Amino acid sequence: MTHAIRIHTHGGPEVMRWEEVPLPEPGPGEARVRHEAVGLNYIDVYYRTGLYKSPTMPATLGMEGAGVVTAVGPGVTHLAVGDRVAYASGPIGAYATERSIAADRLVKLPDGIDFRTAAAMMLQGMTAQYLLRRTYVVKPGDTIVVHAAAGGVGLIMCQWGKHLGARVIGVVSTPAKAELARAHGAAEVVIGYERLPEEVKRITGGAMVPVVYDSIGKDSFMASLDSLAPLGLMVSFGNASGPVGPIDVGMLGAKGSLYLTRPSLATYTAKHADLERSAQDLFDVVQSGAVKIMVNQTFPLREAEAAHRALEARQTTGSTVLLP
Template sequence: MPFAIRIHHPGGPEAMSWEEVEVGNPAPGEARVRHEAVGLNFIDVYHRSGLYPLPLPSGLGLEAAGVVEAVGEGVTEVGAGDRVAYAGGPVGAYSELRCLPAHRLLKLPEAIGSRTAAAMMLQGLTSAYLLLRTYRVQAGDTVLIHAVAGGVGLIACQWAKALGATVIGTVSSPAKAALAHAHGCDHIIDYSREDFAPLVREITGGEGVAVVYDGVGKDTFAGSLDSLRTCGMLVCLGNASGPVPPFDPLLLSQKGSLFLTRPTLMHYTAKRADLVALGSELFDVVGSGKVKIEVNQTYPLPDVASAHRDLAARKLTGSTILLP
């Protein structure tokens, strides 16, 4: 029987266990996929810890790539033998084999391998909707990307540059600053040692940036608002430092009629047409070489607890994959 990571209660990395699971034939509308590589993402930590509660017991993981073994009745999107990848629900990617809705799968181009796909799908599709849908980055814009040396950060930085933007990025160490610089970040601020908002104002000649992409949360929220130009947009996409505390919406008008949004990939790809469109744009920008996907860490899937500890400690850079 195949194995998968399961949790029976929320908790730390030790809450995850490597268990035998039964995977039958795909139901109507489903495909059975044998995973070749699985993606690691911060939302997995939120699910495991209970910050984003799941019905328990549950699997974990939202992203993987592999080969379709079989399809259920009525499936037209993919067929047996297709190389595929996916990102988004339902959870359960931390597994050797699983069945899932076929309409969530995207066929992989010949040039993109399974490890690259597993490293880029969630982070790449997230970058796609952030840059092309939530706020459409234009040539000449200046944008601020927090944690720019992380998985989403490195992809979003390269993609924003390809769109003609000037990128300001924050990091938490000199090593991460060097990594961001190597990926084209124009201005790099170590927010663990410097107050980033005044520096953003200085870089932009006092104007502020068009948009802030903030996956850090509590520690950067106030400074992100102070970094925006009039009518700028703060996009909150994560809580790496903890949830943002409640605040008075009047603050948005006081700081320049600002926009604030908390988007999710699941909403932006709920319709298959939107998923396919964003996937096509991701495959194109990666295939063109404008965005390079680097797998900087790999872990055996049964040792995912170590990966979660390193992720929470911010020891990881770029993309990380788990190997079944």
């Protein structure tokens, strides 16, 4: 047997239960992983509340983990028992001491990356990778806006954006988070999004920006659009304040022939080769020291309810790891 945090109904953090479940045997093309660390991400909240639908109930939450391969199923040739691995993709099920998962979703960890760092960085780090390197290819001299700049994805994007030669305008909710964002590469910081377009106009001398990365959603959507230069790209990749409602597509034209996208890590890493390239790009910048992963909070896995409460109350900074 193993243990997992499961939900039997959607709702607040209190719906999560620490339960004993059968130890899964890996099927064809699968590997079983004993978790050494599990990542906490806002997408876990979306599944818990029902904003994102889980395929079955009860459901084990969690998208990201790192650990050791304890068994492999038929047809798996690129992994062996004892390999150190990590992952950051569906299906959900990471909030467990041990689980089976499709082997092509796993990547081997370099010797220089420990389990806690891996669990803290795979989903957030590969999200930053596709946002900065594929959704909009950040170039030296670009000025970019990053919402939630003191969060897990935000701190990585501030560092990586600076490394790529961009000037990062970070958006945060408190002065303390502003200092954290500055310390990790943000050249400018705006507290709150209500005056964001005015601040971006001031910072850029009226030029505005070619791209805004917005993980807040409903509350910040219009402010983000109004911060873009003509032909700018609005990247809406999260819903921390709730999902963006229906919009008038003609508005994009009126505001400067803007582009709008709602990308996901699942799409960008659907092919194993893309997953490997994304992970390697992340490993390279972390091992070079250009990006430092900040594990600022840890919770026992069985106390995932407390971790969710802290995350939703914006009491966390950087990355949070759950320890089985």
